[in-house]
Amino acid sequence: MSTWDIVTLNLGSPAVLAFVLGVLAALIKSDLRFPEQVTSFLSSYLLFAIGLKGGLRLRDAGLDELVGPVIATVALGLATPVVAYVVGRRFMRLDVANAASIAAHYGSVSAVTFTAAESLTRSAGTLTEGFIPALVAVMEIPGIVVALVIAARAMGGRSLKLALHEVVIGKSVVLLIGGLMIGVLSPAESIAKVEPFFVDLFMGFLCFFLLDLGTLAGQRMALLHKSGLRLIGAAIAMPIVFGAAGVVAGTLAGMSVGGATVLGVMAASASYIAAPAAVRVGLPEADLSYSLGAALGITFPFNLVIGIPLCAEIASRLA
Numbered sequence: 212m213s214t215w216d217i218v219t220l221n222l223g224s225p226a227v228l229a230f231v232l233g234v235l236a237a238l239i240k241s242d243l244r245f246p247e248q249v250t251s252f253l254s255s256y257l258l259f260a261i262g263l264k265g266g267l268r269l270r271d272a273g274l275d276e277l278v279g280p281v282i283a284t285v286a287l288g289l290a291t292p293v294v295a296y297v298v299g300r301r302f303m304r305l306d307v308a309n310a311a312s313i314a315a316h317y318g319s320v321s322a323v324t325f326t327a328a329e330s331l332t333r334s335a336g337t338l339t340e341g342f343i344p345a346l347v348a349v350m351e352i353p354g355i356v357v358a359l360v361i362a363a364r365a366m367g368g369r370s371l372k373l374a375l376h377e378v379v380i381g382k383s384v385v386l387l388i389g390g391l392m393i394g395v396l397s398p399a400e401s402i403a404k405v406e407p408f409f410v411d412l413f414m415g416f417l418c419f420f421l422l423d424l425g426t427l428a429g430q431r432m433a434l435l436h437k438s439g440l441r442l443i444g445a446a447i448a449m450p451i452v453f454g455a456a457g458v459v460a461g462t463l464a465g466m467s468v469g470g471a472t473v474l475g476v477m478a479a480s481a482s483y484i485a486a487p488a489a490v491r492v493g494l495p496e497a498d499l500s501y502s503l504g505a506a507l508g509i510t511f512p513f514n515l516v517i518g519i520p521l522c523a524e525i526a527s528r529l530a
Contacts, residue, residue, distance in 0.1 A: 226327055227515050229418040233425015234512070245423045253420040254484055258386035260409045260416075261322055265344030265387075266394020267402065277342060279464035280474070284346045287460055287478045288353030291453050292318025296361050298449060303441045305501065311362035312490045312497035316506045317449055318354025319482030320347050322383075323424065324511060326417055328476035328519050335523075338469025348387040350477055352379075355486055359493045383485035428507050442501065446481075446509035450518050454479030458525045468526045475522035479514055481506035 236243040245253075269277075295317040299310030325347055332338035394402070457478030461471030483506050490497055510518075 224327070224330065226330070226414065226417050226421050230421040230425040230428070230512070230515060233422045233427075234429040235425075237426045237429025241426075243422075244426050245419075250420075250423055253416055253423065255382065255386060256416050257326065257413075257420060258322055258383055258484070259390040260413050261326065261344050261347055262387040262390025263394040263409050264390075264413075265342065265347065266391040266396075268341030268343070268394075269345045269391065270395045271341060276340070276465075280340065280342075280346060280461065280466055280470070281349060283460040283464040283466075283474065284349045284477075285353060287453075287457055287474070288318065288350040289357055290456075291478055292354045292357040293361070294453075295449060296358065298445050303445050306496075307362060307365045308494045308496040309498055309501050311358045311365070312486075312494055312499065312502040313445075313505070314361060315355045315358035315490050315494075316483070316486040316502040317453070317481045317510075318358055319486045320350050320354070320477050321480035321482055321506075321511060321514075322347060322387075322484065323417065323420060324480040324514050324519075325473065325477050326413075327515060328473045328522070330414065331519055332469030332472050332523070335469065337467060337523075337526075338473065339467040340470040343470060343473050345391055346474065347477065348384070348391055351387060351482075351485060352384060354482070355489045359489070362494055383482075424507070424511070428512060442505055443509060446505035447513055450479035450481075450510050450514055451521070454514075454518055454522045455525055458522050458529065462526065462529045468523075468530045471526040471529070472519075472523045475526065476514065476519055479510075479518050479522065481510045483507045483511070 233243070292314040296310050296314035299305045299313040300307070303310070303313070305313065325344075329338065329343060454475040457475035458471045460478075461474035464471075464474075466474065483503060486506075487499055487503055490499065490502070
């Protein structure tokens, strides 16, 4: 499959088009916006479904095929927040709290970006690893933990224990890990009863969630001119660098072209669910408009349009 085919397949997917519709709705100042309860349900559904599907595939995977990808994922989860923090301090010229907030967001994973990449690679027939959703949980926690540790050491007096506790018991981690364990432990006949809801309807719920995220991203885009070119440049450059590193790591770990692509996209993505919640508790001094604006207003749409096809092309060339 050529690069143009990958780009066309990605941009023509209902999920990406739903996101574009949301952005356009925000730009024309439409009143399209889901209630908070609906948004919360959709995010909870997606996180739990990702964990559940990962658990179902994980129980069928052999230990030998898991070792390499897990090591690569953990390494990326530890390295990306450190680099993001340095970029925040040196290039973006942020204070410690805001640089650590950037590190937490860009060290963690966007579950929705992951899902878009997984769907694309499965449609293209390049993804063979069934356990790939399980790697989301593996990368989700280290990025946030490393960022909070950096901030605690740099600022002193920070309650690291409280922040780490918030990460572990936070909704994102509980739903991902909980869904993963249920998928691993539940017998096949029991899973078959809920599979239509969590598997067959997954893309439909994803479209609704991306539609809502599009409206939020459109609102954030209107505020980005206040943040300066350094923030915009970093929010585009980091996904490119992290994505390429993730693809290389996945390839070296023996993953398929699609698997390396998805791992690269995971590294390139920035969290806007788990990270903001953890930063609110662990770094109350941080201004979330910087990190959340960059993650949701720039990096998220960049990855949907350019980042995913770029990672696919790099993985294809490395293979």
